[in-house]
Amino acid sequence: MAEFSKFEILKEVEILLRSRDVANLLVNCIKKLCEKISEDVRIMSFCGTHEWSVTNYGLRSLLPKKIEIIAGPGCPVCVTPSYYIEELIKLSMDGVQIYTYGDVFRLPAVKLVRGAKSLEDAKALGGEVRVVTGLVDAIELAKNCKDSIFVGIGFETVAPGYAHAILKDLIPKNLKILSLLKLTPPAMYFTVEKIDKDEKPLSGIIAPGHVSTIVGAKAWKKVAEDFRIPIVVAGFEPVDILMAIAKILQQIISGEAKVELEYTRAVSYDGDLRAQKLLSSIFEAKEDAWRGIGFIPGSGLRINEGYRRYDAFEYFNIEELRKSEWNYDLNAGCRCSDIVLGRAKPTDCKLFMRVCNPENPYGPCMVSVEGTCSIWARFGAKEFTDDILEELKLR
Ligand code: SF4
Numbered sequence: 001m002a003e004f005s006k007f008e009i010l011k012e013v014e015i016l017l018r019s020r021d022v023a024n025l026l027v028n029c030i031k032k033l034c035e036k037i038s039e040d041v042r043i044m045s046f047c048g049t050h051e052w053s054v055t056n057y058g059l060r061s062l063l064p065k066k067i068e069i070i071a072g073p074g075c076p077v078c079v080t081p082s083y084y085i086e087e088l089i090k091l092s093m094d095g096v097q098i099y100t101y102g103d104v105f106r107l108p109a110v111k112l113v114r115g116a117k118s119l120e121d122a123k124a125l126g127g128e129v130r131v132v133t134g135l136v137d138a139i140e141l142a143k144n145c146k147d148s149i150f151v152g153i154g155f156e157t158v159a160p161g162y163a164h165a166i167l168k169d170l171i172p173k174n175l176k177i178l179s180l181l182k183l184t185p186p187a188m189y190f191t192v193e194k195i196d197k198d199e200k201p202l203s204g205i206i207a208p209g210h211v212s213t214i215v216g217a218k219a220w221k222k223v224a225e226d227f228r229i230p231i232v233v234a235g236f237e238p239v240d241i242l243m244a245i246a247k248i249l250q251q252i253i254s255g256e257a258k259v260e261l262e263y264t265r266a267v268s269y270d271g272d273l274r275a276q277k278l279l280s281s282i283f284e285a286k287e288d289a290w291r292g293i294g295f296i297p298g299s300g301l302r303i304n305e306g307y308r309r310y311d312a313f314e315y316f317n318i319e320e321l322r323k324s325e326w327n328y329d330l331n332a333g334c335r336c337s338d339i340v341l342g343r344a345k346p347t348d349c350k351l352f353m354r355v356c357n358p359e360n361p362y363g364p365c366m367v368s369v370e371g372t373c374s375i376w377a378r379f380g381a382k383e384f385t386d387d388i389l390e391e392l393k394l395r
Contacts, residue, residue, distance in 0.1 A: 013265070017237035026242035027062045033249035034064045041067045042200050043248055044342050046188060047074035047208035048370025049236050056379045057238045067245065068200075070342035073187055074208055076154050077103045077368035078340055079290040080180055082110040082329045083321040088151060088178070089113040091316060092127030097148035099138035099175075102131045103368040104151055108361055110331055134158075135165055135177070142175035149312045152179045156214040159301060160275040163282040166303070166310050176312035181301035183285060184211050185219040190296045191341060192227050199343065204230040204248035206241065209263045214279075216271025217261045228257040235263040282307055289321050291329045291364055292337035334363035339372050346376040353377055 016022060034041070045051050051071040054060060060069055073079055086109050092098045093114050105119045116122040123129040132138045138150040152162055159181045165171055188205070195202060207220045212233045224231045230251035234244035244262045251257065261267060279301070288300020303311040312318060330336055333351050338344035346352045346365070356362035358377050365373040 014237075017235070017239045019239065022239050023062070023242055026239065026246055030067070030242065030246050030249060031064055033246060033253060034066055036253050037066070037249065039066075039203075040200070041203045041249065041252065042070060043067065043204045043206060043245060044070050044072045044191075044202055045074075045206045045241070046072035046184070046191075047206075047210065048078075048368070048372070048375070049210065050074070050206055050208070050234065050241060051372055052370065052375050052379075053236050053238065053241055055375050059238060059241060062242075063245070069245075070345075071339065071372040072205075072342055073191060073290065073293060073340040074155070074184065074211075075340070075365070075368050075370035075372070076182055077101075077107060078336060078364045078371045079182065079187075079293060080104070080107065080153055080364070081289045081291045081321050081326070082108075082364075083289075083325070084178070084180055085109040085119065086111050086113045087318055088119060088149070089116045089122040089127065091149065091318075092119065092122045092129045093125070095128060095146070096316065097128045097130065097142070097146055098151065099130055099132045099141065099148060100151040101133075101153065104153055105129065105131050106361060106367050107364060108331065108367070110329060135162055135171075138175060139165065139171055142172050145172075145174060147316075148175045149316065150175060150177050152177045152181055154181055155184050155208075155211050156181075156279070157210045159283065160214065160272075160278050163278045166282050166307050167278065171310055173309075176315045177303065177310055178312035178318065179283065179301055179303050181283070182288060182290070183299050183301060184208060185215060185223070186296050186299040187290065187293075188220065188223050189226075190293070190299070192223055192229065194293075194341065202227075202229055202342075203252060204232070204245075206244045206248075207231050207233045207259070209233060209235050209240075209267060212263065212267040212271065214272050214275045217259050217267060217269045219271065220259045224257050224259050230257050230260075232260045233263050233267055235266065289323075289326050289329075290340075292340055295323055295326070330364070331362055336363045336365040336373070339365050346373040349373070 119129045142148045217233045220231045230248045232244040232247045234240045283301040284304040285298045286300045287297045308314045335349040361367045365371040
């Protein structure tokens with residue numbers, strides 16, 4: 001048998017995962033499974049990258065009509081409260097150097113703060129804001145600089161990197177981290193629990209693959225068991241997602257509701273135990289606000305007591321957003337609240353591509369590459385193109 005290098009095997013796997021033939025086989029299998037199910041099937045792809053794959057590869061157009069794929073709240077930028085952006089705008093204008101990711105830079109706030117509605121505006125008005133690709137960049141730039149903040153936004157996938165830098169004391173004394181990190185398992189539980197009785201029920205969930213590399217497939221067990229919902233942890237190639245859909249259908253047919261692992265090449269049942277230990281040694285989980293959703297118990301990571309010297313909340317006296325002051329957090333007319341909870345599609349928003357587009361984002365879901373509105377705007381979803389064809393009277 002010919003010897004293959006690791007690289008060659010990976011290349012072969014990649015070709016297989018994007019193979020039209022394999023995808024067609026799975027689509028046929030999905031169609032056959034669907035014939036055995038009488039009710040409509042509503043599947044939430046929790047993660048923004050899954051929504052990207054579903055839309056970018058046009059997977060919705062391949063599926064039987066009775067299968068609806070809806071997006072979930074898995075975009076950390078979309079769910080970061082406006083309040084923290086407003087606080088950062090103030091600090092940047094008071095001369096504190098802010099280091100932030102490019103999508104957070106453009107994230108629109110609700111309130112106008114000293115003439116600015118985003119960190120991008122603040123920079124244009126003289127605020128000290130700089131876009132970085134990550135904490136490593138910020139650490140380099142902050143050396144020998146003034147008081148600075150790195151805006152730490154993300155889910156469990158980026159958190160171990162921040163924890164490692166703190167544990168190894170790699171961060172200059174003048175640089176503090178504003179940890180706005182969020183945990184996804186409590187958010188998934190909350191999202192499913194929040195589904196009203198008069199809403200269409202959820203038939204299955206495609207659980208986030210990246211996050212699961214850290215938390216493991218076990219993290220979704222409680223949701224599957226408590227709400228009797230089939231859950232499949234999937235990778236991000238078209239074949240991964242089609243396979244996950246087929247597995248969910250199989251569970252529906254056999255009356256099961258368990259967590260299955262499709263993304264075995266990257267995820268284990270227990271996850272990365274070292275990373276989990278690292279996170280619990282540096283951070284503490286707290287109730288946290290999700291933009292457009294509300295306060296979710298145990299869903300935010302803040303730097304714990306032992307490492308407060310790295311904490312921007314502590315050093316700059318930044319107050320946490322209070323429940324009494326939180327009010328959906330969205331600009332008038334923006335339906336991001338419904339979109340991140342899977343209750344509406346971007347095309348249900350009257351502002352989509354009229355007032356709000358990737359060049360001029362009006363709401364938070366239009367900013368990040370993982371935001372559902374941004375994905376639909378950039379890659380066109382079936383419903384979106386249908387709308388345009390109808391407007392142009394071409395169908
Ligand atoms: S299109 Fe814009 S305004 Fe409408 S829901 Fe999406 S982000 Fe909000």
